[in-house]
Amino acid sequence: MAETSAPSGAATHSPAGAPAEAVTKRDFLKLTTTAFAVVGVGALAWPFISSLAPGGDVLALASTDVDLAPIAEGQAVTVMWRGKPVFVRHRTAAEIEAAREVQLSALKDPATDEARVQQAPWLVVVGICTHLGCVPLGQRPTDARGDFGGWFCPCHGSHYDTSGRIRRGPAPTNLEVPGYTFTSDSAIRIG
Amino acid sequence: MAIGLHDSSFKNPVVRWVDQRLPVFTMIQKEYGTFPTPRNFNYFWNFGALAMINLMIMIATGVFLAMHYTAHVDHAFESVERIMRDVNYGWLIRYAHMNGAHLFFAVVFIHIWRGMYYGSYKAPRELLWILGVVIFLLMMATAFMGYVLPWGQMSFWGATVITNLFSAIPLIGPEIVTYLWGGFSVDNPTLNRFFSLHFLLPFVITGVVFLHVAALHITGSNNPLGIEPKGPQDTLPFHPYYTAKDSVGIVVYLAVFAFLVFFMPNYLGHADNYIPANPLVTPAHIVPEWYFLPFYAILRAVPDKLGGVILMFGAIAVLFVLPWLDTSKVRSMRFRPIARIAFLLWTVNFMVLTWVGAKPAEGHYVLIAQIGTMIYFAYFLVVLPALGRLERPLPLPESIARAVLGPKAQLGGGPVPGGATAQPMEKA
Numbered sequence: 001m002a003e004t005s006a007p008s009g010a011a012t013h014s015p016a017g018a019p020a021e022a023v024t025k026r027d028f029l030k031l032t033t034t035a036f037a038v039v040g041v042g043a044l045a046w047p048f049i050s051s052l053a054p055g056g057d058v059l060a061l062a063s064t065d066v067d068l069a070p071i072a073e074g075q076a077v078t079v080m081w082r083g084k085p086v087f088v089r090h091r092t093a094a095e096i097e098a099a100r101e102v103q104l105s106a107l108k109d110p111a112t113d114e115a116r117v118q119q120a121p122w123l124v125v126v127g128i129c130t131h132l133g134c135v136p137l138g139q140r141p142t143d144a145r146g147d148f149g150g151w152f153c154p155c156h157g158s159h160y161d162t163s164g165r166i167r168r169g170p171a172p173t174n175l176e177v178p179g180y181t182f183t184s185d186s187a188i189r190i191g
Numbered sequence: 192m193a194i195g196l197h198d199s200s201f202k203n204p205v206v207r208w209v210d211q212r213l214p215v216f217t218m219i220q221k222e223y224g225t226f227p228t229p230r231n232f233n234y235f236w237n238f239g240a241l242a243m244i245n246l247m248i249m250i251a252t253g254v255f256l257a258m259h260y261t262a263h264v265d266h267a268f269e270s271v272e273r274i275m276r277d278v279n280y281g282w283l284i285r286y287a288h289m290n291g292a293h294l295f296f297a298v299v300f301i302h303i304w305r306g307m308y309y310g311s312y313k314a315p316r317e318l319l320w321i322l323g324v325v326i327f328l329l330m331m332a333t334a335f336m337g338y339v340l341p342w343g344q345m346s347f348w349g350a351t352v353i354t355n356l357f358s359a360i361p362l363i364g365p366e367i368v369t370y371l372w373g374g375f376s377v378d379n380p381t382l383n384r385f386f387s388l389h390f391l392l393p394f395v396i397t398g399v400v401f402l403h404v405a406a407l408h409i410t411g412s413n414n415p416l417g418i419e420p421k422g423p424q425d426t427l428p429f430h431p432y433y434t435a436k437d438s439v440g441i442v443v444y445l446a447v448f449a450f451l452v453f454f455m456p457n458y459l460g461h462a463d464n465y466i467p468a469n470p471l472v473t474p475a476h477i478v479p480e481w482y483f484l485p486f487y488a489i490l491r492a493v494p495d496k497l498g499g500v501i502l503m504f505g506a507i508a509v510l511f512v513l514p515w516l517d518t519s520k521v522r523s524m525r526f527r528p529i530a531r532i533a534f535l536l537w538t539v540n541f542m543v544l545t546w547v548g549a550k551p552a553e554g555h556y557v558l559i560a561q562i563g564t565m566i567y568f569a570y571f572l573v574v575l576p577a578l579g580r581l582e583r584p585l586p587l588p589e590s591i592a593r594a595v596l597g598p599k600a601q602l603g604g605g606p607v608p609g610g611a612t613a614q615p616m617e618k619a
Contacts, residue, residue, distance in 0.1 A: 047280035048255055055259075056277035 063191035065183070068122065076139045078127060081190045085127035085135055086178060087151070088188075091162060096120050098149060099163035109173045113163040116177050124188065125164035125175035129153040136160060136175075151175070222408055227426035228433050229414035231595050235309075236412070236433075237440030238302035244441060245295045246400065250393050252288040253337075260340065262386035264379045267342035268467045286456040287448075292334050293459045294448055296482035299327060307513075308534060310522030311413040317514040319406040324510045326399050331507075333392040334480070336385040339377075343464030344474050350377045350385070352477060356490075359500040376470060416594055417522030418587055425591035476551065484548030485541055489567065491552045492560035502564065509571045516571050518579025526585040530578045537570040 064081040066088055071077055076089040091099075099113040117123055129136050131153065137143040138151035138160070146152030146159035148167045153160075158169030165174040180190040199210035199217060210216040259278050261270035274281035303323070306312055312320035339350045354371045358364040373380030411420070420426045427433070451458070459481060463474045479487050486503050493499035509516070524531040544563040550556040588594035 047283050048251070050279040051255055051259070051281060051284060053279055055273065055279060055281070057273060058277070 063189055065187060065189050067187050069186040073121070074141075078139050079190070081126075081178065086190055087123070087125050087127040087139060087164070087175075089123045089139075089162075091121050091123055095149065095162040099161060099165075102161065102165075108166050111163075111165060111174055116163050116165075116174070118180075118182065122188070123162070123164060124177065124180055124190065126178055127151075127175070129155065129158055129171055130166065130173045130175065131156055131158055131169070131171035222429075223434070224428065224430045226408065226429040227420065227423070228412055228429045229416075229420050229591055230425060230427045230432075231414050231416060231591050232412070232433065232436065233415050234436075234440060235301070235305040235415075237437055237444075238298050238305060240437040241298045241440060241444050242295065242302055243400065244444070245291060245298055246393070246396065249288065249291050249295060250397070252284050252291060253390070253393065255284050256288055257390060260386075262340070262383050264342060264382055264468070267340060267382060271341045283452070286452045289460065290448065290451040290456060292337065293480070293482070294444075294451065295330065296334070298444070299330065300482070303327065303510075304538065306413075308524050309413055309415055310417050310517070310519075310524070312514045313517065313522050314514070315410050316406075316413065319403060319410060320514055321511055322399055322403040322406060324507070326396055326403060327510075328507060329392055329396045329399065331483070333389060333396065334482070336389040336392070338464075338480060339382065339385045340389060341464060342382065342468045344466045344468055344472075345461045345464040345477075347377060347468035347470065348473055348477050349479060350381065354381075356500050356503075359497045361497065378470075413522060414591065415523060415525065416588060416591055417526070418591060421590050478549050481545065481549070484546075485544035485567075486548075488544040488548035488560045489564045491548075492557065492564040502568075506567060509568065513571065513575075517575045519575075519582065519584070520579075521584040521587065526587055527578070527582060528585065529582045530575070533570060533574050533578065537566065540566040540570075 062082055064079055064086070066077070066079050066086075068088070068090070071088065071090045073090050074092050076087060078085045078087055080086070089095075096113070102113075104110040104112065116125075127135050127139075132155065134153050134155035136151035136153040136158070138145040144152045144154075146167075148159050148161035150160040150162045150164060150167075152158070153169065153171065156170050158171035159167045160171075160175055161167050163174075164177070166172070178190050180188045183189050196211040197214040197217065199207050199214065201207045201210050201216055206216055256274065259270065259274045259281060261267055271285070274285050276282075278284075306320060306323070335349070335353055339346045354368055354377065357371060358368045360367060369375065371381070372378065373384060414420075461478065466474075478484075486506055489506050490499045490503040493502055519527060519530065521527055524534055540563050543559065544567065547556050547560045547563060552560075
């Protein structure tokens, strides 16, 4: 037990304290050893956790090209991007007008239609309901499009308008607009 | 005390609350804290702990590899290449798993050798030894099936050769092989079941390791002198003495492990396994992994299909009865002048079998393998039973403390450095 009691030098750090409460060499060794162990475990865990992230091949397939030429006005297509559906809709003039005359104060997740599209006729949104991940209806002319003429999620009843914005129902935010660029007048690259 | 809370000695209220209801802390304290351990261990006694660490590394890396691996003949090889190239740190996890297998066998071979040299298999530790041999067999099955999974040339042809061993069984052999394959050759059903079993067996091993350790904690450890501790002056508490000593070994072991993984990750493997499996072409030179070579040499030494298979399995089966083949009452080879030389020769012979197992089965290599096979079995079946009766062992020390500390030990293990003996004596 003699080794673990306070060395005389330690008494200077706590002149009033009892020897039993003084900082000992053993305390220092325990703390440094524990600190090393924590760093070591973290370093060991890092590669394992990192291996769960998308691999190089998954990241390499992260963009999708879409040819817009065959999509007639009023028509919509669904393409795959990163394993998810992306809705590309060629909007009619009436749909664009409907999306643009809405007051921002009427929106749950306020965003102007101009900010959500790059060219007015083309609306590109990720086709995943922001509530719990279902794919909303509205791509086919026969689908229910909800009360706002956009999309309707049958899982829990979220209504989206012709700009893909949430208007009614439990979804918290608008349909996500993915990053995309026009590679020509009639083609886009998503991602 | 039959019903009610466990009488915990822990002060921390949370620890105490748990310990009263499920005395895991008391158990850890008893088995790994104060557990009385012979004071004279040398570094050979590190290898059990190393094997335990190695098993944990294999399971951790294996579970993560399984998340990225595809068990299908059309995708297995590519999924392994994807792990190497595209999965973050996939190369590290796979190389650690691959070289971990090699190191696992190296560690376990030394662990078994230690048991044989110091007579750890003798009464009362026979069952402890037998459980160890069971672990060794399970390890070999697991390693073999794991080697098949990358679906390279060596995977495929190794699987073909090893499963065909069972065709040597009279009458039902060919049927057994068909059932092992799930078809008429090594193919997709074989790969699927091997993957399933390769995932399962390590957990079976973990279970048997638990029994192995449980049995060890009943009899206590053997030690380099092979005599039982007679009292507290002969033992040390496991913690901190052997936790510290094991830690030294673990650091060295991890350094070797890291060197293999980072500087020569494919040194112990075969280049042919980076060629996708082709059922139409056998590689010119089929060689198992190094840890199977001694047994492979025994297989090939016999010019008869069934005989070779029997002797190969017999080479491991004989270990099960080793506690009864060795008739000497003296455990440690330190006190057996003749058996010691015989065992060291057997060890050299084991290495010769390893070497010859990697050579082509032709010319004088066959003769060397045959002589080596005879020496292997002669040691167990002739030399050990006979030496127990013929050999005159050296006098055994009075006690471990006496042998380690000299005459001072008679004072009760007093004047050793620091508190080394103070704690066990306080408990006495």
